[in-house]
Amino acid sequence: MRIIVCVKQVPDTTEIKINPETGTLIRDGVPSILNPDDANALEQALQIKDANPDTEVVVITMGPPQAKEMLQECIAMGADDAILLSDRALGGSDTWATSNAVAAGVKKVGDFDLIFAGRQAIDGDTAQVGPQMAEKLGIPQVTYVKDFTLEGDHVIVKRALEDGYEVLKVKLPCVLTAIKELNTPRYMSVPGILKAAKQEVKVWNAADIGVDLTTVGLKASPTNVFKSFTPKPKGAGIAVAGDTAKEKAENLVAALKEKHII
Amino acid sequence: MKEFADYKNVWVFAEQRNGKLMNVALELVGEGHKLSREISEDTKVCAVLVGDKVEALKDELYAYGADAVYLLEDPLLGQYTTDGYAKVITDAINEYKPEIVLFGATHIGRDLAPRVAARLNTGLTADCTRLDVNVANYMDYLEANTTASLTGLDREDQSKGLKQTRPAFGGNLMATIITPNTRPQMATVRPGVMAKMEKAEGATGELVKVDVKLAASDINVEVLEVVKAAKEMVSLTDAKIICSGGRGLGGPEGFKLIEELAEAVGGVVGASRAAVDAGWIHPSHQVGQTGTTVKPEIYFACGISGAIQHLAGMQTSKIIIAINKDPECPMMKLADYAIEGDLKKVIPEIIALWNAQ
Numbered sequence: 020m021r022i023i024v025c026v027k028q029v030p031d032t033t034e035i036k037i038n039p040e041t042g043t044l045i046r047d048g049v050p051s052i053l054n055p056d057d058a059n060a061l062e063q064a065l066q067i068k069d070a071n072p073d074t075e076v077v078v079i080t081m082g083p084p085q086a087k088e089m090l091q092e093c094i095a096m097g098a099d100d101a102i103l104l105s106d107r108a109l110g111g112s113d114t115w116a117t118s119n120a121v122a123a124g125v126k127k128v129g130d131f132d133l134i135f136a137g138r139q140a141i142d143g144d145t146a147q148v149g150p151q152m153a154e155k156l157g158i159p160q161v162t163y164v165k166d167f168t169l170e171g172d173h174v175i176v177k178r179a180l181e182d183g184y185e186v187l188k189v190k191l192p193c194v195l196t197a198i199k200e201l202n203t204p205r206y207m208s209v210p211g212i213l214k215a216a217k218q219e220v221k222v223w224n225a226a227d228i229g230v231d232l233t234t235v236g237l238k239a240s241p242t243n244v245f246k247s248f249t250p251k252p253k254g255a256g257i258a259v260a261g262d263t264a265k266e267k268a269e270n271l272v273a274a275l276k277e278k279h280i281i
Numbered sequence: 282m283k284e285f286a287d288y289k290n291v292w293v294f295a296e297q298r299n300g301k302l303m304n305v306a307l308e309l310v311g312e313g314h315k316l317s318r319e320i321s322e323d324t325k326v327c328a329v330l331v332g333d334k335v336e337a338l339k340d341e342l343y344a345y346g347a348d349a350v351y352l353l354e355d356p357l358l359g360q361y362t363t364d365g366y367a368k369v370i371t372d373a374i375n376e377y378k379p380e381i382v383l384f385g386a387t388h389i390g391r392d393l394a395p396r397v398a399a400r401l402n403t404g405l406t407a408d409c410t411r412l413d414v415n416v417a418n419y420m421d422y423l424e425a426n427t428t429a430s431l432t433g434l435d436r437e438d439q440s441k442g443l444k445q446t447r448p449a450f451g452g453n454l455m456a457t458i459i460t461p462n463t464r465p466q467m468a469t470v471r472p473g474v475m476a477k478m479e480k481a482e483g484a485t486g487e488l489v490k491v492d493v494k495l496a497a498s499d500i501n502v503e504v505l506e507v508v509k510a511a512k513e514m515v516s517l518t519d520a521k522i523i524c525s526g527g528r529g530l531g532g533p534e535g536f537k538l539i540e541e542l543a544e545a546v547g548g549v550v551g552a553s554r555a556a557v558d559a560g561w562i563h564p565s566h567q568v569g570q571t572g573t574t575v576k577p578e579i580y581f582a583c584g585i586s587g588a589i590q591h592l593a594g595m596q597t598s599k600i601i602i603a604i605n606k607d608p609e610c611p612m613m614k615l616a617d618y619a620i621e622g623d624l625k626k627v628i629p630e631i632i633a634l635w636n637a638q
Contacts, residue, residue, distance in 0.1 A: 030450075032450050032590075113404065114395065114405065114407075115398065115399060115402070115403075115404065115405070118399060142449065142450055143407075143449055144407065144408060144448075144449065145395075145407035145408070146391050146395070146407065147391075147394075147395040147398075147405060147407055148395075149395075150363070150392060150395035150396045150399070151395045151396070151398070151399035153396070154367075154395075154396050154399035154400055155399060158501075159363065159364060159501040159502050160363055160392070160396070161363075161502065162363075162388070162391070162392045163388050163392070175505070178388075179388065180388050180389075180507075181387060181388055181565075182509060182510055183507065183508045183509040183510040184507075184508050184510075185504055185506065185507050185508070186504075186505040186506040186507075186508070187502050187503065187504055187505065188502070188503040188505055189501065189502045189503075190501060193501075240404070241402070241403055241404030241460055241462065241463045242404035242405070242406055242458050242459070242460050243458065243459055243460075243461060244456050244457070244458060245444060245456075245457045245458060245459040246423075246429055246456070246457045247429075247449075247454055247455065247456040247457070248423070248427045248428050248429035248454075248455050248456075249427065249428050249454060249455065250426060250427055250428075250455060250593075250596075251425075251426055251427055251428055256601070256615070256616045256617040256618060256619055257617070257618060257619070258608065258613075258619045258620075258621065259618050259619060259620045264622050264623065264626035264627045264630050265630045267620045267621075267622055267627060267630075268620075268627055268630030268631045268633075268634055269630075269634065271602065271618055271620060271631065272631065272634045272635070274618065275600075275618075280578070280579065280600055281579075281635075281638075
């Protein structure tokens with residue numbers, strides 16, 4: 020079987036700092052990583068390949084040329100093939116436009132049985148591209164997948180809810196989006212790293228995937244960024260005085276009482 | 282700017298599970314009510330109620346401010362499925378043409394809304410924490426709460442496009458998104474952020490029974506089972522007092538102390554992502570980024586240095602009390618009351634004083 024895994028290269032948002040003078044993001048020196056949920060998506064595909072060695076795992080992403088590095092990491096983890104969709108015409112796409120481009124890339128790959136993606140990317144946190152791509156491909160989706168079993172021509176998955184989970188049965192092909200509870204992603208292997216060094220990442224442009232140019236890129240995107248800004252820092256509070264833990268606790272409770280908070 | 286004269290009214294998805302409305306559904310009715318009045322006198326807020334035998338929920342929706350309830354009932358809609366719900370909601374939007382459609386950013390809303398928006402070929406903005414149609418109100422918000430420049434904005438501007446504000450980059454950055462060229466304008470909204478209206482018992486409104494066309498063959502996913510978590514879901518969004526612990530607790534046993542504090546002050550237990558990632562406590566306790574936004578009366582931050590995602594999820598709390606060894610960490614700077622010290626010594630003292638009252 021052929022499994023396609025959709026991944027994204029993201030800045031490690033836990034490393035981002037704000038310049039307090041200008042209120043802007045400091046992105047210099049912030050490392051780019053494989054989006055965490057996408058690593059769980061790839062791991063699930065690789066586990067299927069472990070159990071069924073004739074499985075082909077193809078990783079696909081959309082992004083600038085430097086996203087190749089992340090794809091090589093995916094090959095080093097065990098992916099068979101990696102494709103980068105890269106073209107200025109695709110730049111500035113919102114989730115709708117991105118899903119049009121990625122769906123076109125997936126179609127160009129050819130027949131497939133299953134598509135995995137991460138639930139959401141940590142830079143935008145939208146969780147929209149997976150379902151929107153499924154819609155553009157006309158196949159069913161399950162999001163927030165935390166448990167997965169392949170049974171012949173269908174899969175049984177557990178989909179996490181806020182207060183429990185659902186058990187769902189879906190026929191192939193379908194799109195599944197992974198959360199971190201699904202598995203623990205493997206590290207790159209030494210043979211994998213050697214393979215990745217030799218293997219060429221395929222780069223496809225908009226013409227290669229035959230996507231309608233009126234459905235991709237900044238201009239075609241139905242949503243636009245109107246303004247971006249940072250929240251104003253809150254006014255400073257007070258340091259609770261006291262020499263001992265007891266005194267500090269007493270002063271806190273007294274202050275809360277005085278302000279009629281308790 | 283295109284003209285969208287055919288599109289009218291604000292729709293909110295009235296998410297129900299097992300015949301009970303989700304809190305966020307009522308929050309959306311409240312927000313939709315506010316937006317609809319700002320758009321025009323004759324714009325209505327309409328709740329979209331989907332399910333099987335759920336008509337009785339209409340009264341609660343009216344009581345919280347819905348002008349109308351659009352009822353989409355079918356035996357095939359008894360369980361949530363992406364396919365079933367997406368089809369009937371998309372059909373209804375195409376038929377009635379609302380100008381705004383809002384969903385709660387729940388695991389169901391975030392599954393359903395992108396599918397609907399893609400089918401309609403319109404824009405969708407995820408996890409909004411603020412919505413505006415009135416330009417002057419939006420400018421007031423920017424001025425009071427953000428570092429944004431007001432260049433290019435005009436207080437007299439009477440345009441009524443939806444300005445959808447959301448955190449990005451893990452809460453480091455805020456962005457306002459617009460959907461200028463397509464309708465409806467769609468957004469998912471974070472639970473716990475928008476205000477419910479005062480309940481008006483006995484309020485009534487218009488009921489629109491939508492003609493639902495759905496066949497079993499439209500649904501490609503079979504729901505085998507729905508399992509409720511054995512443990513009661515932690516309702517951080519409704520809590521008046523939250524006692525949260527982070528990496529400074531030093532280990533899972535630290536949460537025993539947090540639980541005792543929560544019990545003494547009548548609060549619920551929260552946690553930072555670091556504590557959750559370390560496996561010290563269940564993810565349902567997590568505050569911040571991909572968790573929910575909380576705004577309790579009192580927020581205790583114990584051993585939490587204040588990663589930006591965590592701050593984004595709790596900084597609108599009314600009173601923040603931080604206990605930390607490091608007086609320079611972001612949480613201690615944000616706190617209304619900052620106690621520098623060993624939380625293992627300070628918390629027992631607070632518990633004793635609270636109990637003595």
